[in-house]
Amino acid sequence: xxxxxxxxxxxxxxxxxxxxxxxxxxxxxxxxxxxxxxxxxxxxxxxxxxxxxxxxxxxxxxxxxxxxxxxxxxxxxxxxxxxxxxxxxxxxxxxxxxxxxxxxxxxxxxxxxxxxxxxxxxxxxxxxxxxxxxxxxxxxxxxxxxxxxxxxxxxxxxxxxxxxxxxxxxxxxxxxxxxxxxxxxxxxxxxxxxxxxxxxxxxxxxxxxxx
Numbered sequence: 001x002x003x004x005x006x007x008x009x010x011x012x013x014x015x016x017x018x019x020x021x022x023x024x025x026x027x028x029x030x031x032x033x034x035x036x037x038x039x040x041x042x043x044x045x046x047x048x049x050x051x052x053x054x055x056x057x058x059x060x061x062x063x064x065x066x067x068x069x070x071x072x073x074x075x076x077x078x079x080x081x082x083x084x085x086x087x088x089x090x091x092x093x094x095x096x097x098x099x100x101x102x103x104x105x106x107x108x109x110x111x112x113x114x115x116x117x118x119x120x121x122x123x124x125x126x127x128x129x130x131x132x133x134x135x136x137x138x139x140x141x142x143x144x145x146x147x148x149x150x151x152x153x154x155x156x157x158x159x160x161x162x163x164x165x166x167x168x169x170x171x172x173x174x175x176x177x178x179x180x181x182x183x184x185x186x187x188x189x190x191x192x193x194x195x196x197x198x199x200x201x202x203x204x205x206x207x208x209x210x211x
Contacts, residue, residue, distance in 0.1 A: 010034045014046070024051035036060060054079045059093075068098045072108075084119040095133075104137040111165065130165035133158035141180065148193055151179045168209065174201035 014030035030046035045058035059074030073094045080087040095108030109132055116125040134157050141150030155175040160166035176199040183189035 008034065020050075023053070026050040052081055064099060068100055069096060070099070071096050086115075086117040088115045089113070102139050104135075106135045108133050108135075127167050128165060129160045129167065131158050131160045147180050148182045149180050151177065153177045168205055168207065170203060170205035172201070172203045175199070 010033060012032045014028065014032070016028040016030075018026045018028075020026060027049045028046060029049075030044070032045075033041075033043040035041070036043040040063040042061045042063070043058070044061075046056075048055040048057075055076065055078040057074065057076040059072060061072040062070050064070045071094075074091075075093070076089075076091040078089045078091075080089075089112065091110060091112045093108055093110045095106055097104065097106035109130070111130050112128065114127045116127075118125075136155045138153045139150075141147035141152065153175070154177075155173075157171070157173050159171040160169065162169045176197070179196040181194040181196070183192040183194065
């Protein structure tokens with residue numbers, strides 16, 4: 001057995017083209033750097049171009065420390081245009097996460113502003129929200145890349161307060177569970193897999209306005 005090891009490239013450029021019957025042509029241009037500023041920081045950035053959407057994003061993540069923790073910061077600017085209605089969104093995020101063998105955690109603070117313009121209406125609807133969020137993921141599968149058996153559970157909880165840079169106080173909860181079952185070898189579906197999915201979420205607020 002001969003094993004050849006090659007160091008992963010520090011920089012990578014991604015280019016993708018696609019087509020959707022709903023949104024038409026789309027293009028993605030991404031750039032990654034595995035040793036940004038020479039400090040082991042991982043930079044991920046990109047530009048997404050669609051017929052109704054434009055998005056520019058970038059995030060920087062520190063290397064995972066011995067205790068499993070890492071820090072991350074990112075920014076995103078997006079414009080959505082549907083039937084003349086323009087929605088511009090700007091997002092800033094900072095957070096800290098921890099990766100374990102089969103469980104991940106991530107705590108973040110996100111600040112988002114939004115401006116919405118409707119045709120024939122000179123008034124721009126402006127909104128903002130400062131959100132504290134927590135996410136939890138468990139993976140108990142036979143393969144992290146191509147699972148054939150096992151299950152995954154994900155949960156998120158977030159919220160904002162009108163007293164702290166949010167137009168309205170709210171709490172949002174979401175969870176999803178997936179189960180993988182391999183098909184019997186002696187069946188007509190030999191080599192196949194059955195996937196079960198259950199998902200649910202809820203937003204709690206005194207009104208839908210400003211959410």
